[in-house]
Each structure stands twice: as C-alpha cells, then as structure tokens.
Amino acid sequence: MADLKVNLAGIKSPNPFWLASAPPTNTGDQIMRAFDAGWGGAVWKTLGQPIVNVSSRYSTVDMNGQRVMGLNNIELITDRPLEVNFREVAEVKKRYPNNAVIVSLMVESNQQAWHEIVKRAEDAGADGLELNFGCPHGMSERGMGSAVGQVPDYACQITTWVKEVAKTPVIVKLTPNITDVIYPARAAKKGGADAVSLINTINSITGVDLDTFVPRPDVGGKSAHGGYCGPAVKPIALNMLSSIAKDKEVGIPISGIGGISNWRDAAEFILLGATTVQVCTAVMHYGFRIVEDMIDGLSNYLDEKGMRSVNELIGKSLPTISKWEELDLNYKVIANVNQDKCIGCGLCYVACNDGAHQSISAKAREDGRTRVDIIDDTCVGCNLCSLVCPVDNCITMKQIDTGHAPLTWKEYQKNPSAHKHLGPHNAH
Template sequence: MASESRIRTTLGPFTLENPFILASGPPTATADQIRHAFDAGWAGAVIKTIRPDEMVITDVSPRFSAWKDRDSTLLGFENIELLSKKSVSYWLIEISKLRREFPDKLLIASIMAGADPAEWQDLALKIQSAGAHAIELNFSCPHGMPERGLGAAIGQQADLVRELTTHVKKITTIPLIVKLTPNVTDIIPIAQAAIKGGTDMISAINTIQCLIGIDLDTFFPIPSVGGYSTYGGYSGPAVKPVGLRVVSQIAQAGSTPVIGIGGISSWNDATEYILAGASAVQVCSAVMWRGYGIIRELTTGLSEYLEEKGLSGPDVIRGKALSQITSHETLNRNIRGVPFVNQDTCTKCGTCVISCRDGGYQAIRMTNKGVAIDQERCDNCSLCSLVCPSKSITMISIRMDRQGAKS
C-alpha cells in the first residue's frame, strides 16, 4: 500500500494532505455536506458561491441535464443553477465551526457580490473574520449572473477583473483566488489582469457556456423549464481538454499557483492537470455523479502512481509537460506514426477499413488473412488506431530521413 504522505501537496502558502479539493457547487451547498466530504478524505472544499442577502436568487426546475454513455457513465453535464441559497450569517457561523472541527482541512469561500466593489469588500471582510483560509472570487458563472453584469460578464473583461481583484485584495489579508471563465477568446490577458490586481492564485475553469440538447418531440431546448431554456454551463469529462488547455496556458504565462478544474473524475485526470501546471485540483460533477467516496480511488491511484514512478510527490511533477507544448510550426515533420495491426487480437470487424476509406486515405483492406495496410497509401493520420474497438492497431513512431524515406 502506497504511503499517504506521498500525496501531500503545496498550494501557494498551504500544505494539503492531498491535491483534491471540492469545487464550489452542489457538493458544497451546506456545511454538513462539507463535513461528510472532509470525513471522507477531501483535503479541502470551496463553499458554493456566497452572495449578499440582498442579492435575490431563485433557482429554476429542472436546472440540470446530462449527456451519458450507454452504461450511464457521465460524459457531459449542463447546469443553469445559481448561487448559494444559504444566508451570509449561516455561512459565517458555519465557517467558524468548520475551521474548529477540521483544523487541517482547507476551507475556501467562493463569493460574488453586486456591481459596487464595496459590496465585494464587505462580504470578503466578513468571510475573512469568520476564519476562511482563502476567498475565491467567482468571475466566471456563465448563466443567469452575466445578465446582471456579474459572473462571466466580469471574467470576460480584463479591466473589471483587475479592478475588482485590487479592491478586494487591498482590504483582505487572507489569500485570494480568482476563478476564471473559459468563455473568452484569450485567457492570458484575463489571467494577467487578475495577477496585476494582486490575486494569490488562479482557479480555472468554471463551466463552458452551452446548449446541451433539443427535445425532438417537443422541439423544446433542454433543460426545459416549461418549454423554455437558457444557455447553461457545461462540465464533466467532456470539458477536461478545455480545462487542461486553459490551465497550461495560465501556468506558462507566469508563476502564480493555479488550481485546475474541469472534467476531473479519476486520479489520471488530476495528474494530467498537475503535469499541465496545476498545484491542486477541484472536482464537482464527478462527485455529483458518484459521491464523495471517489476520493479513495483518487488518493490511492495517485499515491500508487507516484510510488511506481519513484516520485516523491505531486509537487515534483507540477508543470512537467509544459515545456513540451509548443507552436504547430515547430512540431517535427520528420516523425511519422506507422500503424501496426495485431492480427491475434483483431476481430475483423472492419471498422478501421471504413474509417480509413471514408475519413482517411483508403489504405486498409480486409483480406482472407485479416487486415492489410498499404503503407504507401497510408498518410499516418492515426485514425484507424483510434477507432479500433479491440485496440489492435498501434502507431509505431518512426523517424524519416530528409528525403522522406522511413529509417
């Protein structure tokens, strides 16, 4: 059994028992839920976004929809949920209690206030005096709140991000985290604005604006609230590639610690975020789907992986993939992947033949002896290896000489 101390993680000024933090959302909607999560082994939690009591929010129903695999595995999740339904005074009392009951867990309060910076300052000061370790500024919710000029409407404007961050930073002493939206053309100026404003950390991503589907019988967009819907926030496994891209871009642009969020449902996903530059990760949809208990497979998996690789902890692999992300122009044109078929495991299903014929370079034939690849026609695109259901096609990397011959 791998050692638990191996997954101890540094996140800015904090040392965490593991890199797994619950993201702001339904799993952190009440203090009792956070208690269960801490008991289960989560290293930290970001409270469901707290708003001033004067900011009225009323949730609609239904407010979720899911894109699932045939076996009900979650692929993507849409929500049009708003902020915490609990009052500020509820959270101030519960933050103090949670800090006393769980002194070693990281407690972060996500906040959102109105257009007046004084409202953000007031809420931040209250949260700080209740004892939260850090404050996460929600500049990133893509539904409902942007209609009021808040959430992603702030996170899409570098000037606003810098100004609001500065306002909160100048009156608080605990670390600030700015949570960014991926719904922007270029994340770097936005991240730089947060850093200029004085943020201590950046978390990304919040959900991606989406329309998950349309009912073919009623023609109603989904989730349908009496026949109507609105653009929502997309999360879950489908968004991981976007999260990884955003986190790696922020990490490449500076040294401010980044918390990676988006589509994490396994230790492997989390490890990829760490390799892309994240100091720790946050998880929401996977917990909504499978419960707090997934923390056991997350911590065990990461711990065993590090031990097998002889690595002392997540900190030593942070950002290790970043130097390998480069421009398209500089990618080596002299390396080719050559498809190799394992005839012993091939079931002769013909999927690769069809894909290569219609989406590739017409290089595969089915013969009496099995699948045959014409290497002269093959353009080394790798599609066949991706579609093969029995993983019988492997791409073998070959270096070409300058004339293009395989060597």
Template sequence: DMLELNFSCPHMAVEGAGHHVGQAFDLIEKFTSTVKQCVSIPVIAKMTPNITDMTEPAIYAKQGGADAISAINTVSGISQIDLDGFIPKPNVFGLGSVSGTSGPAIKPIGLRFISDMGKCEELSLPLSGIGGIETWIDALEYILLGASTIQVTTGIIHYGYGIVEDMIEGLTDFMNEKNISKVKDLVGKALPNLKTTDKFDLKRQGRAQYDLAKCVGCGQCYTVCRDAGGFALDWDDKNRRPVLIEDKCLSCMICSFVCPVPDIISYKEMPGTWKRKDACVMDRSLETQIKYQPFKSS
C-alpha cells in the same frame, strides 16, 4: 480558509456578475482589489473559458492582488433540445437557456487553459485545475500542466466523494512506481514538452502496425480508414482481418482510436528512405486550379 471569486459562471444574466466580469478585464482587477482590501485570507480568481486567451484576464486578477488562479468554470453550451416542445433543455416551465456544460467533455479545454497560464512567465501564480476530473489520471494531467491543486464538482455529484480516495490511491501508486516523493515535483512537468506544431520534426515519418493475433475482426479500422479518406487498408473477408497497404498509410492513427481492443494498433517509425504514395496529387492540383484560376461568368 480562502475565497474563490466567481468571474466565470455562464448562468449569470445580470451585468457585472459571473462571466460578464470575466470578459471585462478591468472589472476583474477592480473586484479582486476590492475583496483583497476587505479580507486577510487568500483570494483565488476563477476564470471563464468563454474567452479566447485566459492569460490576459488572469494577469488583471494578479494586478488586483489575487493569490492564485482557478480554471476552468463551465463552458457555455446547449446540451439538448426537447423534440416534442422544441425547448432547449433543461426545460424550466417552457423555457430553456444557454447554460454551463461540465464533465469529461470539457477536460481538453481545461487542460489547454491551465497549460497556457502555466507557461505564462508574467502570470506566475499558483493554479487550481478544474474541468472534467474523475480519475487520478485526470488529476495528474492537470498537475503535469501546471496545476498545484485540483477541484472536482461534477465528478463527485456523479459518483460521490469516494472518487477522491480513488484519486489519492491511484496517484500514490503512480508516484511510488516512478519514485517521486512529492506532488509538487510533478507540477508543470509536461510543460517543457508542449510546443507549437511548427516545432514538430516532420521529416520523421511512419505508419500504423497491427498485432493481428489479438484482432477480433470487427472491421472498425477498415471502415474508418476508408470513410476518413485514408484508403490504406484492404479487408481479408475469409480471415476477417485488415490488410495494411503500407505505402498509402498516413500514420494518422485514427484506426487505433476506434479499435475496441487495447494495444492492437501502434505507430511504427519508418527509415528516412521510406516513401509513401502521394494519394493527394490530383486533389492538390484541383485545389491549385480552384485557388488561382480566375472565376468566369457563365
């Protein structure tokens, strides 16, 4: 039905193959153009994530005649070290190598690159989203950031082809609930809400709030708040419950990320007149001294 050109595999050691092509943009254009001259079916160029900006090589692929872009391939990494033989894994007869990391850990990277290309007006090609997809939610997130098709390999190797039926069922239920009739109506739906951090309204402030009736008293929130430098929680030993110090809370919401019980901790926006204690005054003063005070020889 179509050809996908692999400009992205990190296992290729030969020059002019795999991600070596994906990191040499003129080769992307040349290889794509060569294939397009030989075939009549659609050609997809698969991009490597082992690069800073994916929009530029994708544009070179477009110039070579690519009909679509797929991303991402695996991320170069070292998964583990054999502590007995001191050999990077996978151990191939006593040797290891930098290899391709896949699975859920790379989904944030894949979403980022798809969104970059989805927002690039100069590119404007169909996108196929890849990387860490195992559930209908994973698939939908790629679609919302600009992917019009989805590819899954590692998830199927891990769980079998049955997960595709689960994805279809979950996405169908979601669309029925939202009264959305076509998947294409979801493509790129989240892109208008994706901005750089300078667009955030930092005048709006808030704090965490706790539904202690559901709390199991594990203390995870207390530990992480203190060890992450917030110090916005005390601990009620008798009742085994966190006690919020409201005017110290920075609304970082780290406590909500570690809480094992869903929906106990949520964000509460505070009125404009609300002020939190500045727990960092001394730190900022010290930072200023370190930054601007000339070094003196001992």
C-alpha cells in the same frame, strides 16, 4: 507512499483534491462529510446576496448509454442566508483545521460590497478566497460572474479591491467563455491575485426534448442556456490550463478544474501545471466516496514513477507542449496491426478509408470477418485506426526511421525543394 500534501499560494491541503464551488459544497454538513471521505479541501458554494433559484436546474449529455458525459446547470449561487453560511464555515474550520476551506465570493461590482464580504469570509475562518468571475448563466445577466471574467479590466479592478483588504490568499476563477483565457489571467495577476483557478462552466444548451421541443432543463416550457461541465469539457480545460501555465506573464499557481473524475484526470491536470484540482460533476454523479481511489491511485502512480511528492509532478509535461511550427516534420510513425489480436471487426478499415487517408486494405477472412492490412507506403501515421480499434494494443503506431534529420516548419520553409521526401501535401 508518496507525499500528497500541497500548498497553493499559501493554502495548505493534505492532498490536491478539492471540491469545486458547486452544489456538493452548498452546506457545512456536506463539506464535513466530504472531508471525512478524504477530500483535502473544499471551495464553498459561491456566497453573495442570496438569490432565488428555479426548478428544474440540471441537464446532461449522455453518450451510448454512459450517463453524464457532460452536465449543464442553471443553478445560481447560494440561496441560503450569508450568516448561516458563515456560521457553518466557522464550524467546519473548527472541526477540520487541517483541511482547506476556501470561500467563493460574488457580489455586485462595488468596492464596498467586495470589502465587506471579504472581511466576513475571513472572519469566519476561510483559508483562502476564490473570486467567482466565471458563472456564465443568470448572475452574468446581473453584471456578475462571467460578465466580469470576460472583461480583463473589470477582473483586474475587482481583484484589486479584494486585495486591498484580504489577508488570505486570493484565487481568481476564470471563465472559459472568452476568446483567449490568458488575458483575464494576466489581469488577475495584475490585480494582485495569488492564484487562478479554471475552468468555470462553458455556455451550453445540452439538448432539446424532441417531443416538447423545449431545450433541457425545462422550466415550465422555457429554458435558458446554462453552464457546461463534466468529462466532456476536460480537453478544453487542459488546453486553457496549459496555456496559462506556460504564460510567463501570469506566473502564479493554478487550481485546475474541468471534468476531473479520477486520479488519472487529476494527474494530467497536475502534469500541465495545476497544484490542486477541483471536482464537481463526478461527485454529483457518484458522491464523495470517489476520492478514495483518487488518493490511492495517485499515490500508487507516484510510487511507480519513483516520485516522493506530488509536487514533483506539477507542470512536468509543460515543456513538451510546443507550437505546431516547432514539431519535427521528419518524425514518422505508421500503423501496425497485430493480426493475432485482431478480431476482424473492420472498424479501422472503414475509418481510414472514409475518414482518413485510404491506407488500410480489407478482404474477407475465411471465418467471415475482415482481414485488414496497413498500406505502409501511404500511411501518414495519423493514429485514427489505433484510436477506433476496440482491442487494447492491437493497432500500435511504430516509429520508422526516415533517415532525415529533425526539421521544423520554419526550417522547411526556407527551402522546401530540399525536402521533397515530405511530398506534395506539405509542399506549401
């Protein structure tokens, strides 16, 4: 069985699965139950000067009967007294010395205030600190959260203040509500951060109640934009994660966050550079118990791949992410339909014909279903048909030999007329 132990900038954890700073980590009781279930670490729900929350607070994006594809919230940081939280931090650390307890912090942009809360958190026994520069709702209106994360200089300044007193590793949590997430990541590094975590939630309005005309969640006939998370945000998170992981200036460990629901998602985040992963929405949907399959599945996967430690997985896919201009223009795949598996639904035909490149022909089969055939000559190998096909492995993309040596856009541009086989679409 593969070793799942990880070490994020000095924070040791029995496995890479952490609870993100969020409602599941609101209390010591929850975190202890999570550790009992198998979670390796937990980032305590953000501590700061206690606030007052509204009711209601959450709303979701559901899709075709699947609930909580995306989750939106307008809940603020902890609404419990600091001393209660710190007392519970100490209690949890005492009872679970081997699990990672990271305390998320957010106070006003004032050196004194930051120094004070860092000391209190570490005195309570935190293994590490996470600076919440990400919350996009409520707190940002008061100059905290994403209001800091969106201005690299502020992020750098506060990280510097924290590092002046911190004895434990400092993770800066980044907001995705910014044009290029690399800049605040570099600022965090410049301020002395030991690691970054991302993504925090994305500004969102999940939907409007078509009867009351009020967006959700409805707070007495009004709503406010919230922070979006859950499976729907995973692709955005993966992209931001990989861009930071590939950036040579940042160069510090990463805790990945954003729509991780199972071991497969976790493996993808780790492959793109995360050392630990943080989970919230999936736990809000199904509870702490989901970690059992995350541990089991990841461990089996590593065994199957012949890896002894999860550390072998970290960043393994990064070298395959390149710029578009470095892709091989002479690489060619075309779709192939396994007629024995085809159920004749015709979805590939209509998708290709209306939505892509008109390279599938359709005719009625004797049984009333649709017979589809790929038109090899015009198929551009876009994948769409294989993506919409409801049958596993019925449409596959097969590589074909173009007889041409690999060619990048840069090389092509030097003399387009030498590559007429690439056709008019790619001529300029």
